[in-house]
Amino acid sequence: MEGEWEDEDGEREEEEEDLELRQAADETQALFENIYLHPEATPPGYPGVTGADAWDPAPPSSKLLEPGSDAVATPMDDDYDFDAMMDEWERLIVLGRHGEALSHVENSLAGVPSLPPLYDLQRMQSERERRKQSSRERQAALAAEYKARRIQRINEHGYSHGVGKRKTSSAQVWLKLGTGKIRINRKPLDVAMPSFNRRADVLAPFAVTGTLARFDMVASVRGGGEMGKAQAIRHALARALENFYPPLRPPLKRAGYFTRDPRMVERKKPGRKKARKAFQWVKR
Numbered sequence: 012m013e014g015e016w017e018d019e020d021g022e023r024e025e026e027e028e029d030l031e032l033r034q035a036a037d038e039t040q041a042l043f044e045n046i047y048l049h050p051e052a053t054p055p056g057y058p059g060v061t062g063a064d065a066w067d068p069a070p071p072s073s074k075l076l077e078p079g080s081d082a083v084a085t086p087m088d089d090d091y092d093f094d095a096m097m098d099e100w101e102r103l104i105v106l107g108r109h110g111e112a113l114s115h116v117e118n119s120l121a122g123v124p125s126l127p128p129l130y131d132l133q134r135m136q137s138e139r140e141r142r143k144q145s146s147r148e149r150q151a152a153l154a155a156e157y158k159a160r161r162i163q164r165i166n167e168h169g170y171s172h173g174v175g176k177r178k179t180s181s182a183q184v185w186l187k188l189g190t191g192k193i194r195i196n197r198k199p200l201d202v203a204m205p206s207f208n209r210r211a212d213v214l215a216p217f218a219v220t221g222t223l224a225r226f227d228m229v230a231s232v233r234g235g236g237e238m239g240k241a242q243a244i245r246h247a248l249a250r251a252l253e254n255f256y257p258p259l260r261p262p263l264k265r266a267g268y269f270t271r272d273p274r275m276v277e278r279k280k281p282g283r284k285k286a287r288k289a290f291q292w293v294k295r
Contacts, residue, residue, distance in 0.1 A: 032105070161257040171255035175246025177272055180235030182243035186251040189227030195244065196231060209241035216249045219262045226255075246271060 096119045103112035165171050170185045193213070195203035204210045217223045228248065232240045249268035253260045263269060277286035284290050 161253070161260065163257060164254040171251045173247040173249070173251030173254060175243045175248070175250060175271075177242035177246060178235045178239035178275060180232060180239035180243040182230055182232035182240065182247045184244060184247040184251045185229045186226050186248070186255055188225065191224035192227045194229050195240075204237065204241060206237060209237050212238075212241040213244050213248070215245055215266070216252055216263060216268055219266045219268075220252060220259045222252070222259070226252075242272065 096116070100112050100116050103109070103115060163171075169187045171187070173184045173186070175182045175184070193200040195213075200210060200213065204213060214223065217226070228251075230244050230247070232244055234240075235243070245268060249263045253263065253269075260269075279285055280287075
């Protein structure tokens with residue numbers, strides 16, 4: 012029983028010591044805030060600090076650079092002992108001499124040009140937060156404006172419309188809810204696009220949005236070759252899907268189907284066989 016009582020007394024003493032240390036840290040933080048946030052209202056003796064804890068304007072004892080030298084080490088020097096400074100601050104805090112601890116730290120760091128006062132740091136931080144908040148508000152307003160522009164566009168017959176281009180091809184697509192019937196220039200898909208790769212290009216917007224066999228599509232395309240026609244239809248179909256149901260925009264945008272591919276065949280140049288290729292040169 013006596014051993015248990017001794018253990019309980021030891022734990023109680025440790026808790027009391029931890030509580031005293033936390034209270035000391037809180038008091039020191041309050042002193043810092045009172046000094047830096049209200050420097051004009053801080054008298055030479057800190058508010059509420061009297062006796063041995065009063066403000067001491069005299070600098071703390073400094074370390075000499077060399078024995079017998081009058082030069083005093085400052086925080087600007089490479090061999091300044093910051094650990095010793097913090098050890099002294101901790102010792103003063105444990106003793107409850109908070110005013111002396113604060114004075115010791117302030118006087119020790121007074122010569123560091125890259126260490127602005129706490130008030131300036133807080134002011135700079137608040138200015139950065141204000142700029143970030145303003146930027147976030149502008150972005151939110153812009154996003155809301157863009158979202159308001161994206162509305163459902165369906166005609167009286169239930170069709171949405173889209174126009175797309177690729178190389179010299181131009182396509183128009185009309186889309187409505189259905190069972191997946193696709194006609195291109197009045198022909199079925201497999202007849203209009205014999206190549207499997209070109210069929211995949213046409214159906215790609217349906218695949219990325221998960222709407223295969225949910226829409227009937229009618230397309231009219233002219234100009235260019237098979238690849239140009241297929242990718243022009245893909246471009247038009249993506250726009251038609253967005254006009255029919257605007258929430259489908261994100262996957263189509265990520266896939267790049269709203270972007271008009273600007274690549275074109277380079278024109279032939281005079282004196283050249285093609286755009287860059289030269290005629291065969293014969294010496295004689």
